[in-house]
Amino acid sequence: MVRTLFYNSVFFLFTFPAFAAAKKDLSFWEMIAPPEDISENGHLITWLFNYVTGANVFFMTLVILGIVVFSYLYSAKRHKKAYYTYGDKKAHILFVAACCLAVFLGVDMNITRISNEDYTKVFNKPPDPTKEDVVRIEVLAQQWMWKFRYPGEDNVFNTADDVVTLNDLRVPINKKVYFQITSKDVIHAFYIPNIKRKIDALPGKITWMWTKFMKAGNWEIACAEMCGTHHYKMQAFLTTYTQDDFDKWYKNAQKYAELENNPEDPTVFWGWKWY
Numbered sequence: 001m002v003r004t005l006f007y008n009s010v011f012f013l014f015t016f017p018a019f020a021a022a023k024k025d026l027s028f029w030e031m032i033a034p035p036e037d038i039s040e041n042g043h044l045i046t047w048l049f050n051y052v053t054g055a056n057v058f059f060m061t062l063v064i065l066g067i068v069v070f071s072y073l074y075s076a077k078r079h080k081k082a083y084y085t086y087g088d089k090k091a092h093i094l095f096v097a098a099c100c101l102a103v104f105l106g107v108d109m110n111i112t113r114i115s116n117e118d119y120t121k122v123f124n125k126p127p128d129p130t131k132e133d134v135v136r137i138e139v140l141a142q143q144w145m146w147k148f149r150y151p152g153e154d155n156v157f158n159t160a161d162d163v164v165t166l167n168d169l170r171v172p173i174n175k176k177v178y179f180q181i182t183s184k185d186v187i188h189a190f191y192i193p194n195i196k197r198k199i200d201a202l203p204g205k206i207t208w209m210w211t212k213f214m215k216a217g218n219w220e221i222a223c224a225e226m227c228g229t230h231h232y233k234m235q236a237f238l239t240t241y242t243q244d245d246f247d248k249w250y251k252n253a254q255k256y257a258e259l260e261n262n263p264e265d266p267t268v269f270w271g272w273k274w275y
């Protein structure tokens with residue numbers, strides 16, 4: 001039983017990523033490493049993640065060391081007679097209280113303070129499309145796909161010149177991108193691993209997220225909320241372009257948009273007026 005568990009863990013921890021890496025032509029490390037950060041502010045989240053992991057590893061090591069050292073020092077071989085303690089002496093209580101306080105203030109409160117700061121100063125400060133040049137995109141999640149809507153030439157959403165794509169998000173780099181997100185059916189979550197962010201897509205409500213991409217390339221988008229049978233297949237592709245390449249693509253997509261958006265077909269206009 002224990003052996004089976006052990007080998008299974010080893011398999012999933014090492015062998016499985018190794019096979020997957022070989023299949024995708026990646027190195028083993030590339031497969032198990034966290035996704036590369038391609039956004040302006042993703043490092044804030046990476047830092048917080050590393051801090052939590054580091055603090056956990058530090059305190060976990062202390063606890064394990066304690067168990068090992070005391071097991072050795074107070075083993076039956078060295079101490080024939082058992083010594084009973086209830087940990088209710090003043091020194092014991094003070095020691096435990098000091099340990100708890102150190103963890104609470106040094107880790108928990110610090111995480112709360114930093115994440116609160118990141119949220120209020122960065123992530124919860126959306127760009128103002130009336131004052132700066134922002135790429136606005138409406139995202140519709142549904143079982144089991146992602147649809148993206150760009151406002152088109154008139155810069156107004158839900159009109160016949162909108163560019164609409166399926167599982168295919170394209171954005172320029174070095175410019176703020178502002179998403180408004182909703183869902184057609186159940187709760188999904190719009191997850192872009194390479195910017196370290198995700199946001200729920202809720203039926204009947206519009207949520208939002210903004211970011212700035214910094215590196216051109218091809219990336220992936222996933223659904224991060226168990227949303228039914230084919231949740232695992234709910235993948236979209238993200239292409240980050242230089243501004244020139246983006247303009248080229250957008251101009252071309254614009255041409256087809258007007259041909260594809262039949263003004264008589266109401267199902268085409270699933271978008272909403274930007275708010």
Ligand SMILES: [Cu+2]
Binds near residue numbers: 187188223224226227
């Ligand atoms: Cu989903």
